[in-house]
Amino acid sequence: MNEFYPEIEPYNHFLINVDSLHQIYVEECGNPDGQAVLFIHGGPGGGCSKNDRRFFDPEKYRIILFDQRGCGRSLPHGCLDNNETGFLVSDIEQIREKLGIEQWHIFGGSWGTTLALVYAQAHPKKVKSLVLRGIFLGRPQDTDWAFSGGGATRIYPDFWQEYLDVLPHGKEQASVQAAYDIMVGDDKALAFRVAKAWSIWEIRCCTLIPNQDFVDAATSDEQAWTMARHEAHFMINNCFLSENQILANTDKIKAIPVTIVHGRFDIVCPFDNAWQLHQKLPNSTLITSEASGHASIETNTKHHLIEATKAMLLLD
CATH class of the missing domain: 3.40.50.1820 (Alpha/Beta hydrolase fold, catalytic domain)
Incomplete structure (x- = not known):
């Protein structure tokens, strides 16, 4: 190899x-x-x-x-x-x-x-x-698959629930638009928590075998802030x-x-x-x-x- x-x-x-x-x-x-x-x-x-x-x-x-x-x-x-x-x-x-x-x-x-x-x-x-x-x-279907309660959430429902638990209204806010509104909103502490949770959800899904070292390396505070907000920004605009x-x-x-x-x-x-x-x-x-x-x-x-x-x- x-x-x-x-x-x-x-x-x-x-x-x-x-x-x-x-x-x-x-x-x-x-x-x-x-x-x-x-x-x-x-x-x-x-x-x-x-x-x-x-x-x-x-x-x-x-x-x-x-x-x-x-x-x-x-x-x-x-x-x-x-x-x-x-x-x-x-x-x-x-x-x-x-x-x-x-x-x-x-x-x-x-x-x-x-x-x-x-x-x-x-x-x-x-x-x-x-x-x-x-x-x-x-x-849009590519975005929905992973970030709006699509197929990925059925494969990793436990990881998805941990993301939903960070949202103030849980499953009611399980959309890219709702997450984006929070992440660009005035409550900076909440915006950061949602960005962090978004990034952890995505990175946990990236490897076939769970890899916590990989998750930790890719979801530092600075990385999570830009990745989650940028992704949501592009996704609500159909990229x-x-x-x-x-x-x-x-x-x-x-x-x-x-x-x-x-x-x-x-x-x-x-x-x-x-x-x-x-x-x-x-x-x-x-x-x-x-x-x-x-x-x-x-x-x-x-x-x-x-x-x-x-x-x-x-x-x-």
């Missing part, structure tokens, strides 16, 4: 002013003369971690990571103003232009697959290949996408090599998301990660992703 490449530190990092409000954190790792690959993190609002650099051979890749608007090391922290999918696509283009990259590979997970696909459909000539893990298509936008525009990326890695038992983003995308992209490769859920760090999924990044090198 493939393991992560060794830990590395950035050889360059900076903030880029993408508009009058937001500054985006960007870092470069690996080989400055290697093949350029952009890592797109999940959430929205998740931010990048040190392990995200380790899916790529640092001797062969110029690895570029960035924190999306309002999260991670980007500023202002937690800001939801001017924070929409179209702006994030524009940010990616600004990063590419600033770094002088003509074409690059794109690697995205979860919400990162949504943003990667929307970006590729907007700028197909700039994308050499796509590696996508845990497909999220950004449709700022038109109806079925991604599947309706797959013809725009039919020439791009696409590798899809998806856990068979993904509870956050069910496997049929990957299946439907694969059916619309006949030249794509769908790799089922057996005995795996949603998380990229699960043994089988990590192995398949590293194999996919090795294969990307042959496309240059």
Whole structure:
């Protein structure tokens, strides 16, 4: 089984002013003369971690990571103003232009697959290949599955109840809109408790086998605040996408090599998301990660992703 490449530190990092409000954190790792690959993190609002650099051979890749608007090391922290999918696509283009990259590979997970696909459909000539893990298509049914009393809550009713117990009116507020209203409301203490509970609910569902260390690492106070509020902000706005936008525009990326890695038992983003995308992209490769859920760090999924990044090198 493939393991992560060794830990590395950035050889360059900076903030880029993408508009009058937001500054985006960007870092470069690996080989400055290697093949350029952009890592797109999940959430929205998740931010990048040190392990995200380790899916790529640092001797062969110029690895570029960035924190999306309002999260991670980007500023202002937690800001939801001017924070929409179209702006994030524009940010990616600004990063590419600033770094002088003509074409690059794109690697995205979860919400990162949504943003990667929307970006590729907007700028197909700039994308050499796509590696996508845990497909999220950004449709209302995809949101409802995990956050509005859908199928995920029937699989983990005990975890879901712990989330409901934090809401002042319990099940009556079991909707994304109700949670969002609390998290942007005046009661900051309650907003924080709901954000924390939202994040714990989601992250507990990410691995096939319960992994408390993984939950703790992904739900620090700062991470929970941005991830929960950003996710709810995007979800109540249908991820700022038109109806079925991604599947309706797959013809725009039919020439791009696409590798899809998806856990068979993904509870956050069910496997049929990957299946439907694969059916619309006949030249794509769908790799089922057996005995795996949603998380990229699960043994089988990590192995398949590293194999996919090795294969990307042959496309240059």
